[in-house]
Amino acid sequence: MRKFVPLFLVLLVLAGRVQAGDAIADVDGLMSRYHGDVPGASLLVIKDGKPLLRRGYGLANLETHEAATPATNYRLASVTKQFTAAAVLLLAERGSLSLDDHVRHWIPELPATHEAITIRQLLSHGGGLIDYEDLMPAHVTEQISDADVLRMLAAEPRSYFAPGTSYRYSNGGYVLLGLIVERASKQSLPDFLAKNIFKPLGMTHTLLYVLGGPEVTHRAYGYSEENGRWMRTDQSPTSATRGDGGIYSSIDDMAKWDAALYDHRLLSDDSRKLAFSAQNQVHDEPDVDAYGFGWRIHGDVLWHSGESMGFRNVIIRWPRQHLTVVLLSNRNDPEPYRTALAIGQRFLQP
Secondary structure, eight states, X not given: OOOOOOHHHHHHHHHHHHHHHHHHHHHXXXXXXXXXXXXXEEEEEEETTEEEEEEEESEEETTTTXXXXXXXXXXXXXXXXXXXXXXXXXXXXXXXXXXXXXXXXXOXXXXXXXTTOBHHHHHTTOSOBOOHXXXXXXXXXXXXXXXXXXXXHHTOOOBSSOTTSOOOOOHHHHHHXXXXXXXXXXXXXXXXXXXXXXXXXXXXXXXXXXXXXXXXXXXXXXXXXXXXXXXXXXXXXXXTOOTTTOEEEOHXXXXXXXXXXXXXXXXXXXXXXXXXXXXXXXXXXXXXXXXXXXXEXXXXXXXXXXXXXXXXXXXXXXXXXXXXXXXXESBSOSOSHHHHHXXXXXTOOO
C-alpha cells in the first residue's frame, strides 16, 4: 500500500533546505577576505555530527601557491589549551595525578611562594603567575623552550594575586601543565597526546610540533600584511612552547575532536562536565563569562581562539544545538571570532 506524506511535512523539509541553502550562500560573502591569491583559511560547520560546510579559501603557502583545503594543517596556537587540559583530565581519571595537587609537587623548581597553586587553578587561569612573555629578555630573537619558561618562572617569586582569588589568562600556566603531563605520565608531551588523544580519535594528521620531530604534512605557513604586502611570519620567539600553543591540526581532524566532546569515547562524563563548566569567573574580556578547563564560556556557548604570529583560529560550539564552527587561518588579520560567530548564527535554530 502506498504511503502518503502530509503536505505540511513536505513543505517544512523544503523550507529547511532553502534556509540552509541561503545560509551556505551567505558564508562565501562572510569569507570574502580569504578569497584569491592571499593567505587563506579552512572552514568547517558541523550540525548534528554532519558537515554542512567543509572548504578551504585562499592559499596555505604563498610561495608555492598551494591552496588551503580541509586537510591543511594550521598551528592552532591557544586552541591547543583544550587538548592540554584533556590530557590532564585523562591522567586524573587514571589516578596518576589529582586536580588538587599542588603544582610544586610536580614542579619543585618553582619558588616556595607558589606553594599554594594547584593544578585546578592553572587549568582555569587562577594561579596568578607572572606572564612569562614579560620575563623574556628584551629584544630576544631566538625561540624559547618550555625549559626556558620554567627557568624564568622558577626565578620569579612574585605573582599577580593569591592563587584562586582572581583570573588572568596565563600561557605560562599551560606550559607548566604540559610539563606536569610529562612528569605524571613518564612520556613526552607529543607522545602522550599522540597515543592517548590523537590516535584513539583518528586524528591522524594532528601533532604537537617540535623541531626535529615529525614534520607537519599539508602545512600552512603564517603571514602578516605589511605595507600592503603579505610577508611570511610563520614563527616568533614564543612559537616553540608546547602546552600553551604548539599543536597543528586541520578542520577534518577537528571534526573528530568535536565529535568526541559529546560522549565518553575519550573523557568521562564527569571530566567533560568539569571542562565545560565555569571554574573561574571572567570580568574583563568581551564575550566571556567564565573559563572552564581549556574553554571560554559565554552563556550556552563554548569557544576558544588561538593567535600567534601569522595565525588566527577559533572554535565555537553550541552544544545544545549540536552545532560547531571551526575557522583556521594562516594570517594575522582578520581576527576570526566575529566571522565564525556570524556564520554559526546562520545555522542556529530559533
